[in-house]
Amino acid sequence: MARILTGIQSTGTPHLGNILGAIIPGIELSKQSDNEAFFFIADLHSLTQIKSGEQLRKNTYATAATWLAFGFDTSTNVFYRQSDVAAEVCQLAWFLNCYTPFPMLSNAHSFKDKSKKLSDVNAGLFTYPVLMAADIIGYDADFVPVGKDQQQHLEMTKDIASSFNYIHGETFVLPQGIYDKRVMIVPGTDGQKMSKSYNNFIDIFLSDKALRNQIMKIETDSTPIEEPKNFESCNAFALYALLADEGQIDKMKTNYATPGYGYGHAKQALFDLICEKFKTERVRFNELMENTDEIDRQLAIGAEQAKAAISSVLGKVKNKTGY
Numbered sequence: 001m002a003r004i005l006t007g008i009q010s011t012g013t014p015h016l017g018n019i020l021g022a023i024i025p026g027i028e029l030s031k032q033s034d035n036e037a038f039f040f041i042a043d044l045h046s047l048t049q050i051k052s053g054e055q056l057r058k059n060t061y062a063t064a065a066t067w068l069a070f071g072f073d074t075s076t077n078v079f080y081r082q083s084d085v086a087a088e089v090c091q092l093a094w095f096l097n098c099y100t101p102f103p104m105l106s107n108a109h110s111f112k113d114k115s116k117k118l119s120d121v122n123a124g125l126f127t128y129p130v131l132m133a134a135d136i137i138g139y140d141a142d143f144v145p146v147g148k149d150q151q152q153h154l155e156m157t158k159d160i161a162s163s164f165n166y167i168h169g170e171t172f173v174l175p176q177g178i179y180d181k182r183v184m185i186v187p188g189t190d191g192q193k194m195s196k197s198y199n200n201f202i203d204i205f206l207s208d209k210a211l212r213n214q215i216m217k218i219e220t221d222s223t224p225i226e227e228p229k230n231f232e233s234c235n236a237f238a239l240y241a242l243l244a245d246e247g248q249i250d251k252m253k254t255n256y257a258t259p260g261y262g263y264g265h266a267k268q269a270l271f272d273l274i275c276e277k278f279k280t281e282r283v284r285f286n287e288l289m290e291n292t293d294e295i296d297r298q299l300a301i302g303a304e305q306a307k308a309a310i311s312s313v314l315g316k317v318k319n320k321t322g323y
């Protein structure tokens with residue numbers, strides 16, 4: 001059985017891009033019978049950017065509620081909050097820090113990008129990849145499905161694990177990143193990649209009214225309503241096509257070619273489709289956000305399992321390093 005592990009930071013409520021690009025594919029992967037999934041909320045990593053306790057806690061619940069609302073099965077997989085194993089994972093990160101060459105961290109492009117963009121360039125941002133390495137090799141993960149942007153972090157994880165193994169003998173499993181090229185890049189309301197930082201995201205968990213407002217903000221060109229429209233260059237169509245079935249897509253193409261069918265109609269159709277497609281997930285999400293005790297209950301079970309796994313690896317590390 002292969003152990004797949006991934007973490008998702010709690011920097012906000014997951015948007016449609018996160019859901020289609022990471023959460024649904026992750027859940028599909030966890031359902032394959034020869035896999036055992038360790039999925040966690042990387043809330044300690046979020047502290048590198050979020051300094052409001054209230055906001056961080058809310059984001060963590062929203063991230064957990066999204067996985068649960070989309071049907072991640074916590075009875076057959078391990079689902080936990082990184083901070084619930086803080087004692088173990090931060091301890092392991094310290095050990096790994098001492099096997100991580102300084103230039104490896106200072107050359108990391110994610111760190112270089114962030115230090116240009118952010119006003120708060122803290123040491124946590126700098127050592128971010130080491131905590132991530134502890135997240136992975138602390139649990140003997142075989143496969144780590146992540147976005148392409150995380151590839152360098154995965155390579156660093158392997159390098160750190162290999163240095164330790166070289167000095168102390170076989171200790172860590174060397175993980176393999178899975179970068180699924182088929183996973184779609186979901187466009188935002190302005191046509192760029194949907195992202196929290198571009199403020200072009202669609203939050204499907206908003207109320208109907210607020211969700212509809214977000215969808216109505218999708219940027220379209222100024223073709224008059226009485227002229228046929230080009231679906232190929234339209235953001236509203238691109239989003240519709242990611243969610244609709246073939247029949248619905250064909251019908252929408254015909255609509256675009258029909259004078260009198262406007263972008264407002266297409267956006268309304270997208271709104272209706274999102275409401276219909278994610279009906280149960282939206283209800284479930286809101287129920288969970290109203291009952292965070294249930295989220296805590298599920299995460300507590302995962303925390304116990306995660307703690308047992310990482311403690312065993314940490315024990316080996318301490319033994320080999322002289323503690």
Ligand code: AMP
Binds near residue numbers: 186
């Ligand atoms: P982030 O919040 O950017 O760290 O992303 C969390 C996860 O969602 C990663 O696996 C990303 O690859 C995925 N993701 C984020 N934005 C998009 C998007 N616009 N389209 C597809 N996947 C995305």
Ligand code: TRP
Binds near residue numbers: 009150
């Ligand atoms: N750095 C990852 C991201 O921003 C989140 C993360 C933290 C992670 N620890 C991890 C992903 C361990 C995979 C495995 O997307």
